[in-house]
Amino acid sequence: MKKLSIFISIISIIFCLTLYAEEERIVNFRILPASVQKTVLEYVNRNDITKVELIKDEGVTKYEIESVTNGKTLDITVAENGIPLEIEKGVSFSELPLEAQREINKDYPTIKTSDIESVNLFYYDVEGQVDGKKVKFKVLPSGDIEDLAPDKDDGK
Secondary structure (H helix, E strand, C coil): CHHHHHHHHHHHHHHHHHHCCCEEEECCHHHCCHHHHHHHHHHCCHHHEEEEEEEEECCEEEEEEEEEECCEEEEEEEECCCCEEEEEEECCHHHCCHHHHHHHHHHCCCCCCCCCEEEEECCEEEEEEECCEEEEEEECCCCCEEECCCCCCCCC
16 A cells, blocks of 8 residues: 555656646747747847747746847747847857956956856836735746845835
8 A cells, every 4th residue: 555655646746747847849930929029020130040949837938039140149038928038148258347357357367258148137126015014026027026125214
């Protein structure tokens, strides 16, 4: 009986992992929802697209589009409704702010960089009231919520 219980537990775990496993597959740009296509084409030329990937993770669908324009990479991740989630743009060392260049040279004086990306991650600051108390938090497009520390001067 104990072996059967262990077996059922293992099967249940495998089923849950399979159910919530991230699925990634290469797709054609033409099959993307119109809102996703519109957003992507605001950032890249269709002829510069090198890869389109559909990603499903825990019931959330998003699309990652990779492109190269004049040797520079630009990858954009877009939600199913066309809202940009993240933009990664390839940059050279000389395009970094001077302060960043100085710190890198100080901490890694012999570095030979192979890849640098400027990353824009989108999120939303939300303020409101719950049961008469002020709340303030950051919500990522994925739905993840990060509570923000209360302001020191707001009376809390």
